[in-house]
Amino acid sequence: MVEFRNVSYTYPSGQQALNRINLKIDDSEFVFVVGANGAGKSTLIKLLLRELTATEGEVVVNGFNLSTMKQRKVPKLRRTIGVVFQDFRLIPNMTVYDNVAFALRVIDAPLKYIRARVPYVIQLVGLTAKAKSYPNDLSGGEQQRVALARALVNDPQLIIADEPTGNVDPARSFEIVELLQAINECGTTVLMVTHQHELVRYFGGRIININAGAVVFDEVIGGAYDESASEESAEEFSGGLA
């Protein structure tokens, strides 16, 4: 569960990024966060990851009150969150398997668990055949799937996807979102930040629009997405994205 209570954030330079935001995202929700560049989306993510601390108000994520949280507890918070970035942030000299396993190794997971969990997650994102490949040998969409597998491997309560389709070709963008939706259907809360409005219109759901540091729109809309005809619709919508 994510909750923002009257949250404001002002950078040391004096620039106010967020202004008295109130927001509640329940467990197992799928939320799109949209907004123009500089609207405050990145600040919102940084607050969720406790990279920044709200200058006013309270941020609660997965039961952690980030406003009062001690710095040494931050790793514990982050173990409940999976993060996917636009630029993938994979380690080039590690194979797909090692990139995914890395997320478990650094939290001191048992080797037996790593050996069982990593192939399972790689299979979930459809990359079993590429487990021994290096990131540079993969397409953008495949790299993002690896990043998604890495975010998923810790079995997080919340996945934050920051522009996950930004570096992926339009057709693959739909696959990424479908994958995120499949993850969401298993009970993981997903917060996806994007400025690709076509994607949002296509998939629909809860949309939060941030503008000039304030939530200007927060409603559930119906999408054009229909599982039975998703491929056709995706083709049609991807034309709009290109």
Add this chain to the structure above:
Amino acid sequence: MRLNSFNYLVKQGFSGLWFNRVNSFASLCVVTISLLMVGISILTSYNINNMIGAIESRNEVMVVIQDGTPENNVTLLGEQLGQNPNVFEVNFFSRQQAWEEMQSDMSEKEKALFGDEYFDYIPLPDTYRIRVSDIGELSETVAEISKLDFVESVQSPNDFADILIGIRNLCAILFSAITLSLIIVCFVIISNSTRASVYARRREINIMRYVGASKSFIEIPFFVEGLVIGILSAGIAFGLTWFAYNEVYTMLSTDVDMFQIFGLTALIPFETIAVRTGIAYLICGIFLSAIGTVVSTRKHLNV
């Protein structure tokens, strides 16, 4: 921490060393040089102190008693000398003993010459020969003794003692300054090396932070890097010191007459101080390198 995680982190530390081999080599060199300087300063001070100790134990101060002093006053003077806190040994040396000692050092010609002339009268005074505990306070002790009744004069190796003490103090100041400067340089180099290492691994560190790696987990590979550099530096410095010390020891003990004044025992053979030197190098190496790395890692990582 699990064994597999520990192995993983150690492996990361070693791969970091190789990945940043130029910086690692620079750190290794500077830590080795620093350790060598620290080692040289300590060993030099140690040997100078040992030499001063040898001089203290061998050199006597001669207290010349006024001619014609009554026997009971001579005894009283001996007691007064023994009460001086810096005097640890007092021996009465009569004019007869002094004369015999002098004659034993004379050649036959000298004996014939002086023996006949002074047969009825020994021209030497009665003396007390004393030894001091601290040669550093020799001047003060001599001044105090000179004021005592029935003391004609006091003869002591003041000048030589002053030279040695001067050398000891100069060495202490010089080596302290050099050591301190090198420690600062060492920390700067290690800090730069760590910064480069952190930069080279920024992608991994960033991911580690996002997936919830603890601060110590992120720092351990850097600590391993520092530890390895520290241990290697200590080993190299120890080897170099051993070699150089033995060379100097051999040279001074065979070629330089000056050092034979103090006898060979004044210079300490390396074998007797090898273990202590090795441990000191190891501790200093680990402190300088590993601790320096952790401190600078915290500064640059901002985890």
